[in-house]
Structure formats: C-alpha cells, structure tokens
Amino acid sequence: KEKGLDKQEIQNILIEDARTGLSVEALKRAIQNNLFYVQGKFPEIATRNDYYMAVSYAVRDRILNRWVASVKQYLDGKHRVVSYLSAEYLLGPHLANNLINLGIYKETEQAVKELGKDLEWLIEKEIEPGLGNGGLGRLAACYMDSLATLEVPAIGYGIRYQFGIFEQDIRDGWQVEDTDNWLRRGNPWEIERRELNYEVKFGGHVQHYTDNNGKFCSNWIPDLVVKGVAYDTPILGYKVNTTNTLRLWKSEAPKSFDFQLFNAGGYNDAVRQKIVCENISKVLYPNDEQEEGKILRLRQQYFFVSCSLQDMLGIHLRQGDKIQDFHKKFVVQLNDTHPAVGVAELMRLLLDKYGLEWDEAWDITTKTFAYTNHTLLPEALEKWDLELFGKVLPRHLELVYEINRRFLDQVTVKFYGDHQKISSLSLIGEGPRKFIKMANLASLGSYAINGVAALHTDLLKKTVLKDWYELSPEKFSNKTNGVTPRRWMVLSNPELTQLISDKIGDGWIKNLDELRGLEQFAKDKNFQKAWMEVKYNQKVALSKRILQRVKIKTDSNSIFDVHVKRMHEYKRQMLNALHVITLYNRIKHNPEIDMVPRTVIFAGKAAPGYRMAKLIIKLITSIGEVVNNDPDVKDRLKVVFYPNYNVTNAQKIYPAADLSEQISTAGKEASGTGNMKLSLNGALTIGTLDGANVEIRECVGAENFFLFGLDADQVEEVKANGYDPYSHYQNNPDLKLAIDQINDGYFSHLNKDTFKALVRSLLYDDQYLVLADYQSYIDAQDKVAETFRDKEKWAEMSIINVARMGKFSSDRSIRDYCQEIWKVEPIPVSLEK
Ligand code: PLP
Ligand code: GLG
CATH class of the missing domain: 3.40.50.2000 (Glycogen Phosphorylase B;)
Known part of the structure; x- marks a missing residue:
C-alpha cells in the first residue's frame, strides 16, 4: 500500500516471490508451502526427508525459470x-551444489534455521x-x-x-x-x-x-x-x-x-x-x-x-x-x-x-x-x-x-x-x-x-x-x-574457500588461474598458520567420521596420507600397502623409533568380479587390524579403509588430505582427476610420471612434488628386457620381509592361503611393476615424512601448490x-x- 500497489498487485508479487524469490523470507515461505502442498505434511509430523524434499523443490523452482529461459533462448537463436x-x-x-550455483546457500541456511531445522542435516539426507x-x-x-x-x-x-x-x-x-x-x-x-x-x-x-x-x-x-x-x-x-x-x-x-x-x-x-x-x-x-x-x-x-x-x-x-x-x-x-x-x-x-x-x-x-x-x-x-x-x-x-x-x-x-x-x-x-x-x-x-x-x-x-x-x-x-572448483572447493571445502577469498577475492571460483595471487603469501607466517589450521580442522572432521564409520581412532596431527580411487592393480594400492608394512616393521624392529605419525587412508570400490582387487581390500583391512591394535605402534601408524567411496564421501576426504597418492604404473593412468582435486585442496602429491601427474608437477614445480618410480619409457624397457620381479624380492631385505609376512599369514591369523594368489602374482608376474618401484617409493615416502616435520615448509609448499593449480579447472578444459x-x-x- 505504501508503494501505491493495490491488493491484487501485492498478491501477485507474493505468489511470484514464493516461486522465484531469493530472500530468506521467500525461501522460508516456499519451503513451508512445499511441505504442505507437495509433501502433504505439517511440521509436527514432517520427517527429515519431507523437509529435504520441501527444500529441494523450493530450490528447483528457482532453477526452473532459468531453465525455461535457457531453452527459449537456444531455440530462438x-x-x-x-x-x-x-x-x-x-x-x-544436487541440493548443496545448486544452492552454491544459485548463490543462496546462506539464505537457505537461515530460512531452514527459522523453520527449526539444520540445512547441513538435510543435505546429508540426500542419496x-x-x-x-x-x-x-x-x-x-x-x-x-x-x-x-x-x-x-x-x-x-x-x-x-x-x-x-x-x-x-x-x-x-x-x-x-x-x-x-x-x-x-x-x-x-x-x-x-x-x-x-x-x-x-x-x-x-x-x-x-x-x-x-x-x-x-x-x-x-x-x-x-x-x-x-x-x-x-x-x-x-x-x-x-x-x-x-x-x-x-x-x-x-x-x-x-x-x-x-x-x-x-x-x-x-x-x-x-x-x-x-x-x-x-x-x-x-x-x-x-x-x-x-x-x-x-x-x-x-x-x-x-x-x-x-x-x-x-x-x-x-x-x-x-x-x-x-x-x-x-x-x-x-x-x-x-x-x-x-x-x-x-x-x-x-x-x-x-x-x-x-x-x-x-x-x-x-x-x-x-x-x-x-x-x-x-x-x-x-x-x-x-x-x-x-x-x-x-x-x-x-x-x-x-x-x-x-x-x-x-x-x-x-x-x-x-x-x-x-x-x-x-x-x-x-x-x-x-x-x-x-x-x-x-x-x-x-x-x-x-x-x-x-x-x-x-x-x-x-x-x-x-x-x-x-x-x-x-x-x-x-x-x-x-579438469575438475570443477565449485563442487570440489566451494562446496566441499568452505573454510579454505573463505580463507582464499579473504586474501585474493572470489574471482578464482570462475577463473581458477587467479589462485596465482596466493603465491605471494606462501611465506607469510600468519597465512601459513591460518592455512594449516583450516587443514587441521578438516582432519578433525574426517577423524570423527572415521571413528563413527569404522571405529578407528586417528590422530589429526599425523600425516593424512590418502589413497582414494577405484581398486585396480594398475593404481597400485598394493605398493602403498607394502609401504605401510615397511613402516610397521621399522617400529617393531626399533620400538623407540622417532617416526612422523601417519594415518594411511584408503577408499575405493572393486568391481564385483575382480578377484585380485577384492583381495587387496582384504589385505589392507587385515594389515589395519594388526597395525591399529599393536600396542608397540603407539599411535604412530594407523590404517583406515573407508567404505563406499563415492562423491559424497570424496567431498569429505579430499579437504582433509595432506598427501595425495597418485602412484599408478607409468603409462597406465590416462589422466586421473582425483589427483587434481586433492592437490587443489592443498595436499602434496607423491606420484609417478603418469597421466596428468606430469602436468601437475610441471605446474606446481618439481620441488613441490614427491616424484618416484620408472617413467613410461622405462616401464616398457624393463618389460622388453624380461622383467624379473623375483630378483627384486630376493635383493631387497625390507621388501622380502614384507612379502614373507603376507605369505606366512602374519596379517591373516597365520592362514597362509588367504593371500596366496596375491603373493604369487607379485613374485612371478607383477604386470604393474610394484616390486620394481618399491625402493624408489619408500625413499620418496621418507622424504615426505622429513618434509612434514617442518610445518612451515610444508605449509609453504601446500600454498604454492594450490596457487599453481589454475590449469586444472574443468572450465579451462571446456573452453579448449x-x-x-x-x-x-x-x-x-x-x-x-
Ligand atoms: N570416484 C570418485 C567418487 C571420484 O570423485 C573420483 C574423482 O575424480 C574418482 C573416482 C576418480 O579418481 P582417480 O582420478 O583418482 O582415479
Ligand atoms: C578413465 C581413466 C582416468 C581418467 C578418466 C577421465 O582411467 O585416468 O582420469 O577416465 O578421463 N576410467 C576412467 O576413469
């Protein structure tokens, strides 16, 4: 009335607003409406899923007018x-991602809060x-x-x-x-x-x-x-x-x-x-x-x-x-x-x-x-x-x-x-x-x-x-x-997003090359501290989930060493497992050893018919059972297999990673994209010259990348010359011990049959050159641990690493x-x- 509108006009605005309005008020009304008219519920009896649906429909309405406009525009022209x-x-x-892309995350959070619910809690409901x-x-x-x-x-x-x-x-x-x-x-x-x-x-x-x-x-x-x-x-x-x-x-x-x-x-x-x-x-x-x-x-x-x-x-x-x-x-x-x-x-x-x-x-x-x-x-x-x-x-x-x-x-x-x-x-x-x-x-x-x-x-x-x-x-x-920085940074790592945007503005979200602006702060002690604090908080959050899901206690001050991707022999989770056993043996050999604590986190699905990949999962969980429960270890080493790796879980894991495992046999991983997501979230990479690792290393600088292993040409050469995995086993006492333990049932309640197929494949076939790269991998891992002791150095490397990842936005790929x-x-x- 103040603006000279009559009753009908006000009514029209209210209707319009409830469908497309982006204010807290409009969103709140839309959610209530949907709860009633779509779900047929009222607050007293509405379930969590009813609320999730009501919020989602409210968000979808706001996308629909854009959708129709897009289709019209395309057809016209x-x-x-x-x-x-x-x-x-x-x-x-979808829900959280659409809120981010619509730019109404905060408003929706508030609207949901005013309705007595928690947006985060609803988001977690989505399958x-x-x-x-x-x-x-x-x-x-x-x-x-x-x-x-x-x-x-x-x-x-x-x-x-x-x-x-x-x-x-x-x-x-x-x-x-x-x-x-x-x-x-x-x-x-x-x-x-x-x-x-x-x-x-x-x-x-x-x-x-x-x-x-x-x-x-x-x-x-x-x-x-x-x-x-x-x-x-x-x-x-x-x-x-x-x-x-x-x-x-x-x-x-x-x-x-x-x-x-x-x-x-x-x-x-x-x-x-x-x-x-x-x-x-x-x-x-x-x-x-x-x-x-x-x-x-x-x-x-x-x-x-x-x-x-x-x-x-x-x-x-x-x-x-x-x-x-x-x-x-x-x-x-x-x-x-x-x-x-x-x-x-x-x-x-x-x-x-x-x-x-x-x-x-x-x-x-x-x-x-x-x-x-x-x-x-x-x-x-x-x-x-x-x-x-x-x-x-x-x-x-x-x-x-x-x-x-x-x-x-x-x-x-x-x-x-x-x-x-x-x-x-x-x-x-x-x-x-x-x-x-x-x-x-x-x-x-x-x-x-x-x-x-x-x-x-x-x-x-x-x-x-x-x-x-x-x-x-x-x-x-x-x-x-490339990967989208919207889902893989803004949505999954809001704290890091905020820290970065506070420093260089938020243009990087659409133009990832702008991350370059962070480089000038890489040596800034306060910024380093803030950077590591964000990482620490993500690790604490992941630790909670790990405890809840698999009942393993992890130390958020340890290196979070993350190997997440489909289980496949060429991705060499086996090589990582051998490293874990080697660390464990060092502790057993010298219980007082001064070792940088590590939490090794695996996740990934094996194809249901892929016997060897499934056996590797069993090996990892079995090593975990021994290592995590051995009092000699004194929390210096933990092994976690986080079940059901999917996008939802990936969004929780990437932000908490210190170290990204990209250790495929050179020439086998076409590109990898997990490597990009982890690196963008501040993890340093330990990796071979395979797939996009090569370009990541070029961008972040060799000094900020833990390289190891044979390159693609060398892999071919070794194979052409008649690769003999057994000789590596014989000539490397640490490797021999690790494989003997697997073989002897050390990790399988003395059952020697459990991992027989795995051991045989490693010693007499080893298509993916796990044994050939073992020592080089162990050396690189030792370098990781030494570097991690120096927190400021690590922070500096991590910041530079992120600053130089601009190339790996899917926006760049799509533009090309x-x-x-x-x-x-x-x-x-x-x-x-
Ligand atoms: N699976 C999920 C759920 C992912 O999010 C990703 C990430 O890119 C992948 C698999 C691929 O991982 P990688 O590139 O490490 O094989
Ligand atoms: C393949 C490759 C990956 C690649 C992805 C996307 O194995 O290396 O990153 O496609 O190009 N099966 C895959 O995931």
Whole structure:
C-alpha cells in the first residue's frame, strides 16, 4: 500500500516471490508451502526427508525459470549445441551444489534455521545418483557444470539407471556389495517427460527391396521394440542463468501389457516382454576399465544412443532446418567408445529414415562426431563379438560392413601391400571369432579425436591409435582433464574457500588461474598458520567420521596420507600397502623409533568380479587390524579403509588430505582427476610420471612434488628386457620381509592361503611393476615424512601448490573443447521480466 500497489498487485508479487524469490523470507515461505502442498505434511509430523524434499523443490523452482529461459533462448537463436553422449554421469548430491550455483546457500541456511531445522542435516539426507563408476563418469559431471557456467548451450545424454553403482560395505575385511536403490525416496531433481519418448528396435532381420523409384531400400523388422522415456535434470551454472539439460533415458515396454497374449493364456510371455524392456536401463555395469561383452550392455549402449540421436534430429527438424545441416546444429561428443555405435545409428537414420544417399549421410555423420579416448589398457578397449552384434543390431552390422568396405578400399590404395596396417585399421578384427573394434568405429566416424592428458595423447598416437594418427594426424589433439572448483572447493571445502577469498577475492571460483595471487603469501607466517589450521580442522572432521564409520581412532596431527580411487592393480594400492608394512616393521624392529605419525587412508570400490582387487581390500583391512591394535605402534601408524567411496564421501576426504597418492604404473593412468582435486585442496602429491601427474608437477614445480618410480619409457624397457620381479624380492631385505609376512599369514591369523594368489602374482608376474618401484617409493615416502616435520615448509609448499593449480579447472578444459573441437560460442541467458 505504501508503494501505491493495490491488493491484487501485492498478491501477485507474493505468489511470484514464493516461486522465484531469493530472500530468506521467500525461501522460508516456499519451503513451508512445499511441505504442505507437495509433501502433504505439517511440521509436527514432517520427517527429515519431507523437509529435504520441501527444500529441494523450493530450490528447483528457482532453477526452473532459468531453465525455461535457457531453452527459449537456444531455440530462438538457432544456436549450435554441444551434445555430450556418456553412458555414465557420477553427479554427486544436487541440493548443496545448486544452492552454491544459485548463490543462496546462506539464505537457505537461515530460512531452514527459522523453520527449526539444520540445512547441513538435510543435505546429508540426500542419496547421490551414482550413475557412474569413477573418473570417467565424474568427468562428465564436471563438464556439465562447466558448460553451464561458461554459458554454452549443451545437452548431456545418458541412461537413467534404476540402480547405480553398488554400495560397498566391508564385512570381516572383505568387500560386500549392496544394490544402490537411489530412487527409493523419490528424486526431486528430475522431471519426467512422458511425452518425449522414442522407440528403439532390437534383433530380428533386415529386408531389402527396390522402391518405385528404383532406389535400393532396407527395412529392419525387429523382434523387440523398446520405448525410451526422457527424464530431465536441470544443470545450473555458477552464478549465471544458463541452465542446461541432462536427459537420461529410461527403458519401458511400448505397451504396458499385451492383452491378446494375456487373454490367450500367455500370461508369462506378456510379463516377460515387459521385464526384458525394463531391464535395459535397470542397472549400471560396475566395471571400471574392464569391458564386459554382454548382450545387455550392448543393448544399453544402443538404447541410449538411439534415443538421443532421434531426439537431436527431432529438435533440429522442428526448428525448420534441413536434415543436411544437422552437423551445423549439433556436435556430438563420444565419451569413450560406449556410445560409438552412434556412428552406425546416425547413418541408419539418415539412410533408412530420411532417405539420404550414402555419401551425403557419411559426410554429415563424420562432421558430427568427436571422440574422447580415456584409456590405453587393452582390457578396457571395447570389442563386440560380431555374431552377437549382428543378433542385437542386424541392420547396424550391415552398415558397419559397408562403412568398412568403403574405408578399406581407400586404405588399400594408400597402404598397398601393408597388410599389418590394413588389418589394424579395419573395423573388424579377425580371429577364431570375428569382432568389431569400437575404437576404430569411433575414430573413423569422428572428425576429432582426443586424449585426456598430454602424456596419454602422446601414447595414444604411438600405440593404440598409431595407425589412425598416421592416417589422419589433423584429427588428433590433447584435452587435459579438469575438475570443477565449485563442487570440489566451494562446496566441499568452505573454510579454505573463505580463507582464499579473504586474501585474493572470489574471482578464482570462475577463473581458477587467479589462485596465482596466493603465491605471494606462501611465506607469510600468519597465512601459513591460518592455512594449516583450516587443514587441521578438516582432519578433525574426517577423524570423527572415521571413528563413527569404522571405529578407528586417528590422530589429526599425523600425516593424512590418502589413497582414494577405484581398486585396480594398475593404481597400485598394493605398493602403498607394502609401504605401510615397511613402516610397521621399522617400529617393531626399533620400538623407540622417532617416526612422523601417519594415518594411511584408503577408499575405493572393486568391481564385483575382480578377484585380485577384492583381495587387496582384504589385505589392507587385515594389515589395519594388526597395525591399529599393536600396542608397540603407539599411535604412530594407523590404517583406515573407508567404505563406499563415492562423491559424497570424496567431498569429505579430499579437504582433509595432506598427501595425495597418485602412484599408478607409468603409462597406465590416462589422466586421473582425483589427483587434481586433492592437490587443489592443498595436499602434496607423491606420484609417478603418469597421466596428468606430469602436468601437475610441471605446474606446481618439481620441488613441490614427491616424484618416484620408472617413467613410461622405462616401464616398457624393463618389460622388453624380461622383467624379473623375483630378483627384486630376493635383493631387497625390507621388501622380502614384507612379502614373507603376507605369505606366512602374519596379517591373516597365520592362514597362509588367504593371500596366496596375491603373493604369487607379485613374485612371478607383477604386470604393474610394484616390486620394481618399491625402493624408489619408500625413499620418496621418507622424504615426505622429513618434509612434514617442518610445518612451515610444508605449509609453504601446500600454498604454492594450490596457487599453481589454475590449469586444472574443468572450465579451462571446456573452453579448449569449445574453441578447438566443438566451435561453439557462449550464449548468455537473460531472465524475462
Ligand atoms: N570416484 C570418485 C567418487 C571420484 O570423485 C573420483 C574423482 O575424480 C574418482 C573416482 C576418480 O579418481 P582417480 O582420478 O583418482 O582415479
Ligand atoms: C578413465 C581413466 C582416468 C581418467 C578418466 C577421465 O582411467 O585416468 O582420469 O577416465 O578421463 N576410467 C576412467 O576413469
């Protein structure tokens, strides 16, 4: 009334404000409203989850207007769009991240407090969507964040797995897996779009005929048709309006029930059909870096790729654009070879559905796709048994044959007589059983190919994709991975964020290079003290969680030595375990030894079928049991295996780390991203010259990095010269003692069988050169301990380390992709009044 508004106008403002307003008052009202109107509860009977949902819906409302504005803007301007195809997205919890990106964390905290609840307590309630295995899926999530933050029109496509990565529990020291029923309490962040659905065909056979115009046509008669339904999750950028879409497909039966079958008494068949359809998006394959040639996996890949391409084509044509211009509208990035069947699928759609000629279709296809390779490990390179492929996708098999025939014709002319090269380039591998090489299909069908760290791209060109590099060097480039500082600093380490922002302002959150400004304070004693205090507080917080979760007491003054990532032999948790045993033996040998106290923290899931990785978990927990309970140790050494490593837990662990273990066999870790997150949170790295470690070391300076071990060339050389792990064992008394103890049952209640397979593998095979790098690793660890004694020195190194990590923001990676591969421009989004 004071401002001359009438009652109706005031009413309108109140309604508007409750949906989009960012003030404490508006948020409070929105939460109360949602509690009542969405959850159907009132405070006296509302559960913690009711409150979590009410807050989440309040936040989602504030994202929706930005989302709608973004979509409108993109459609109006007919802008070029990045389409990211990934079988995995390891997003992590949404609520806190969205609060940070909206810039209303404090306001929401206050609103929730005024309602008598604690925001932190609600945030902890969220079950994270674990729709990925590890680094590859998490990278996709960081890239979605950066795309939105950089205001780049983008859509992420993937699978809405009903069950994500399994939950890990440790029982009697062994990993046990539990299904991840992440949707059990509902998901306030997704919007089901039932109207957006596509049919996807499987199996059957292909008919060929000539139409009235004399055109040769193909008609695929499937024996199974599945429906893919879109579920959209908004991805909001940091302090911008841009809100992109993550579109995940759920598989369903096209008709919920076949009543004809049912009435005819075929109840089981009717139900079975429905189950077969729903199974496709039922569960994430829990293997990291190990491909499973299972029918269901191929179905998953084709299912989401087909839905996504049909969706893109629909968006394109609805805008009134010509099919021939598809590649001008969309660039499709293949996150590894998992979506590589898209090359054949786009060909099929252009030829069979839209009636294009082969050359035209191939031209569009090869201007649409770009391919990122994430691994050099042979067991991770996807191959599909040709017969199986043909059973699931008969039309695509024909297309792959034809693509290959035309390609080999060219190649044969170019490399006449070089059978080795021609067969290596072929899309089809020969052998007792023929197979399709997905990396070759991706490489041929893409106009750009990239590795994920400088060393990795180099090795790609020299090994796995050597012939492709020689054929088309112009396609290749490097795009070193990055991580989003929003989730991995602002959200997970608010204390350090505050300390840094107090010193250099908060521009670094969007422009990570600004961290450089910290370097001038590296020697400042007060700043060092404040820096180490923040670290100490994070360690205390983690200690509490450790005590609660695994009942182990840890000393927050000890070095927090952190080795967290998937369990895999190439990541060499085994090497770390040998170091722990060596430290333990030093204490046993000399109980009064003056040793820098250490807490060695492991976390990571092993693929359920990966026997050796599971045995290494058992070894670590067994060493822990002995070390943690030996009175001689007197708290100088603790070993923790923190269960269920996921994004939620990673956010708690990284900030508390002093030392980051990045100790893979050189040449095996394509990049790593955990290395970046730990370093950004002030941990110093002990590592090999592998993956992005090489670049991290270049940036932070060799003097601030604990380097050890063979480099990639030396690894190859040692192997070529007939590596003999046993001689290392024989010639190194400390190493011998450690392995003998494992073998003799010292850590397994004198049971000599428990670790037999492990010991045998180390002594007689040791593919990952654990024994070859042992002494060099121990020496580097001793240097770590000596350095840690000097707190000021350590603080200085840690500050410099963070100051020089600017390069590893995913914003930098995405900017490089945009400029050098995707050729897309940012489109700022404004909110309509
Ligand atoms: N798993 C989770 C939950 C992560 O947050 C990360 C971080 O990048 C990874 C796996 C990958 O770790 P690394 O790069 O050390 O293999
Ligand atoms: C792979 C690699 C990692 C890499 C990640 C993202 O093994 O080294 O950091 O992709 O590019 N399976 C993975 O996590």
